[in-house]
Amino acid sequence: MKLSSSLSAAQFVAAVMAFGAHNEPPKGVVGPTENFDWADPFHDHRLVNKLSPACSIERTFSANEFQLHDLYEHDPKGLWAFGDVLKTIFQGRPYPGGWDGLDPHMYDRPLLYMNYSDMPIAVREWIEEGERVPENLDDEDEADKKKREARKNLFAVFERPMEPMKKVTKTVTPPKTAAKAAQLRPLDAKRVVIFAPGALYGILPLWVAEAAESKAEGTAGCNGKLLRNLDVYAPKPKDGGTIAWVTEHTEPNRSKGERAMKFTVKVQTLQAAGAAKIGGDKDEL
Known part of the structure; x- marks a missing residue:
């Protein structure tokens, strides 16, 4: 079976499910993702003399990493329950x-x-906002519509399967308002989310904003409100901007049937080199 790289994600999922568990899946050629706007900013020449971090923060998260050909495998090796x-x-x-x-x-x-x-x-709120349909679509301008559609279905949120051989049939519909979602946060413990790694990069600052707001260890001088502002987050370093990257991601030991892994998000807010930091100190990369 030959697959074109131009197929949608859904078409790939369908092809994998049809391929079957007893066939060795063919290998694809690794290449750049189409329309991927992000790049590792931490080796940019502009950071050597022109810019320095006003804030630098790292956080590591745990996840399970599957591959598309795991969609016919049952838990814990695969995502059979979610395939359809x-x-x-x-x-x-x-x-x-x-x-x-x-x-x-x-x-x-x-x-x-x-x-x-x-x-x-902050990440959950962003996901829910993108999935929440505005009360009056007629009031939504074209720019806002494109932004909403661009983030829709990047992250698929499900109720956790309670029975081993039962298929999941739908995603979770977010509450109609952010205030209602905040009240229902305890329900999040019963839910799971599935997404491609590439979905992370457009919102990486949100993954550390909460730690900055709580003034957790390693967040001195970091402004959580600024980290939530994705308008100043960009692929290339600039004075007053925010940069981020997944600096490390482990690989699960698939030969032993394992899927657990971790990934580390690094985020910096930038200022002109030599400018006074919050607190009066100077910082160097």
């Missing part, structure tokens, strides 16, 4: 990419599986 519904929710959406903006193009494409409650609240 994933075909539906990914319909028409290009695969967002693997790690570092690379795409294996075929059955080795990675998918991450996390407990929804393990995601920072």
